[in-house]
Amino acid sequence: MSEPLLTADAHLRRDDAARGDAPRKVVDVAVGVLIGADGRFLLTSRPEGKVYAGYWEFPGGKLEAGESVEAALARELSEELGIAVDPAHVQRWREQMVDYPHALVRLHFCRLYQWQGELQAREGQSWVWAALPVTVSPVLPGALPVLRWLGEEHVPPSA
Ligand SMILES: Nc1nc2c([nH]c(=O)n2[C@@H]2O[C@H](COP(=O)(O)OP(=O)(O)OP(=O)(O)O)[C@@H](O)[C@H]2O)c(=O)[nH]1
Numbered sequence: 001m002s003e004p005l006l007t008a009d010a011h012l013r014r015d016d017a018a019r020g021d022a023p024r025k026v027v028d029v030a031v032g033v034l035i036g037a038d039g040r041f042l043l044t045s046r047p048e049g050k051v052y053a054g055y056w057e058f059p060g061g062k063l064e065a066g067e068s069v070e071a072a073l074a075r076e077l078s079e080e081l082g083i084a085v086d087p088a089h090v091q092r093w094r095e096q097m098v099d100y101p102h103a104l105v106r107l108h109f110c111r112l113y114q115w116q117g118e119l120q121a122r123e124g125q126s127w128v129w130a131a132l133p134v135t136v137s138p139v140l141p142g143a144l145p146v147l148r149w150l151g152e153e154h155v156p157p158s159a
Helices: 067-080 141-152
Strands: 002-007 024-034 041-045 061-063 090-097 104-112 128-131
Touching: 002 104, 024 041, 024 067, 061 067, 067 104, 090 141, 104 141
Parallel strands: 002 090, 024 104
Antiparallel strands: 024 061, 041 128, 090 104
16 A cells, blocks of 8 residues: 655755756665564664664665565565565565655565564664554654554554
C-alpha cells in the first residue's frame, strides 16, 4: 500500500524549484519491522556520522543497483545487526515517500517474523524491543508513520 507523501523538516529546505534545480532523484530504502514472539518490534538508533544520528528508526538501508527490496533488507540486517534473513520471509507491508531536506526517499517497509542469529550492534548503534507507546526519542520523521500503522492495525505476534 502506498501512503501520501510526507514532508519532513520543511523549515530546513532549500527551495530547489525556485533555484531552478533539477527534480530530485528518489532513493529507494528497504526497512524492516522485526516483530518478536511477544509482539514487540525492534527500533535501532542511527549511528554517529549519519544524518539524523541518534534518532530512532527501523533497521534497513538503501537499495544497491539492481537489488530487490527483499535482498537489500537481508543484506542490511546482516551488515548492521549480524542476523541472517531469508528474503522469502520478508513480507512487504507499506510504501512511504518522505521528502527530507537531504534526500527524497521511498521507504519500502516490510514485516519480518523470522530471522536467525543473535542481534549484534555492528555499527555501534543501540536497539530496543519496543511496544506502543514507544518510550524512546527522538524518532526519525520517516519512522513515525509506522508507529501509527502498528497502532491502527492488529499485528499478530507471530505469523
Ligand atoms: N533505515 C531506515 N531509514 C529510514 C527510516 N525512515 C526514514 O526516513 N529513513 C531514511 O532512509 C534513508 C536510509 O538511509 P541510511 O543512511 O540509513 O542507509 P544506508 O545505511 O544504506 O546508508 P549509507 O550506506 O549511505 O550510510 C535515510 O535518508 C533515512 O533518513 C527508517 O525507519 N529506517
